[in-house]
Amino acid sequence: MEIYQIRAFVTVARLGNLTRAAEALFLTQPAVSGQIKALEQDLGVALFERTSGKLVLSKAGSRLFPTAEQLLNTSVQLKSQAQQFQGELQGEMVLGIPGEQAQFLRLGELVSAVVGSLPLIELKTVIQPSEELIEQIRSGKLMMAMVIATHPLPDLFWMALRTVRYRIVMPNEMAEDLRHAGWKELAQLPWLDGSPGSHTHLMLRALFERYGLAPRIVMQNADMANADVLVRAGAGCALIREDIAIAGAGRREFTVWGHTQLDATLGFVASQNNIVDPIVVALISLIRTVWTGTSGMQPAAAKE
Numbered sequence: 001m002e003i004y005q006i007r008a009f010v011t012v013a014r015l016g017n018l019t020r021a022a023e024a025l026f027l028t029q030p031a032v033s034g035q036i037k038a039l040e041q042d043l044g045v046a047l048f049e050r051t052s053g054k055l056v057l058s059k060a061g062s063r064l065f066p067t068a069e070q071l072l073n074t075s076v077q078l079k080s081q082a083q084q085f086q087g088e089l090q091g092e093m094v095l096g097i098p099g100e101q102a103q104f105l106r107l108g109e110l111v112s113a114v115v116g117s118l119p120l121i122e123l124k125t126v127i128q129p130s131e132e133l134i135e136q137i138r139s140g141k142l143m144m145a146m147v148i149a150t151h152p153l154p155d156l157f158w159m160a161l162r163t164v165r166y167r168i169v170m171p172n173e174m175a176e177d178l179r180h181a182g183w184k185e186l187a188q189l190p191w192l193d194g195s196p197g198s199h200t201h202l203m204l205r206a207l208f209e210r211y212g213l214a215p216r217i218v219m220q221n222a223d224m225a226n227a228d229v230l231v232r233a234g235a236g237c238a239l240i241r242e243d244i245a246i247a248g249a250g251r252r253e254f255t256v257w258g259h260t261q262l263d264a265t266l267g268f269v270a271s272q273n274n275i276v277d278p279i280v281v282a283l284i285s286l287i288r289t290v291w292t293g294t295s296g297m298q299p300a301a302a303k304e
Helices: 003-015 018-025 029-043 059-085 105-118 131-137 183-187 200-207 224-234 242-251 278-292
Strands: 047-050 055-056 091-097 121-127 146-147 157-170 190-194 216-221 238-241 255-270
Touching: 003 018, 003 029, 003 055, 003 059, 029 047, 047 224, 055 059, 091 131, 091 278, 105 121, 105 278, 131 200, 131 255, 146 200, 146 224, 146 278, 157 242, 157 278, 190 200, 190 224, 190 238, 200 238, 200 255, 216 224, 224 238, 224 242, 238 242, 242 255, 255 278
Parallel strands: 091 121, 091 146, 190 216
Antiparallel strands: 047 055, 146 255, 157 238, 157 255
16 A cells, blocks of 8 residues: 555545546546555455446445545655755764763753754764874764863864863872872872873873872773762772862862862864864754853853
């Protein structure tokens, strides 16, 4: 049973004449007659009674006509709706993200914005260290990403979203013995490190290199978004986002050591070649709306 057969049935039933139905359908009379016969064979019932050259609905045809008419109307609505979608973005949108909490990245708000504004787009996220995400953007393996970096990336499109500050955090029992300790003693403590190429890994190494030292790493953790849990359990020291560090220290779950502050920036990055891609343009607009409530193509200023 095909929709064109149902259209022929409904048209003939409405006009009551095969010739006029053929004209309305821009078909030949034999073609319309053949479609009606094929539909009758498919349904197993006669739809018309043929008397004096006139087609009259049979009892079965009369009962089936409202349903056929409804099906035809639904097909018209379906086509109309599909035409509305023509020209809209559709397909897959892959966004790289660093190992951070979804709430901090405002990922939920972004997904909601994509669903509402781009109904034909499927958003996929890839979690990787920031340095690796940047390299994949440069190599063309990835179109766009959110990364945490300590400096802007001049060879790429860079849209700063917010400043991210990190503090040194350690278990309370370790802090008791390090009230007046220096960097050398600090480096000898057990440290929890992010995976190679992650923003926390790069910042931790750079921090100790200032003093010609290297931290004693006891664990490399790909999920540093929850490093505060490990510090609270006494596993070692770590660089923790300041908001989490201050809140945890306030609950006496661990100790913030000294006054050292390390600043980085959460930003959206894409290659200069890809910022004209419709999908990238659309996501830039949605990210700006989620983070600043504005739209446009110029990078937003960093916000706390």
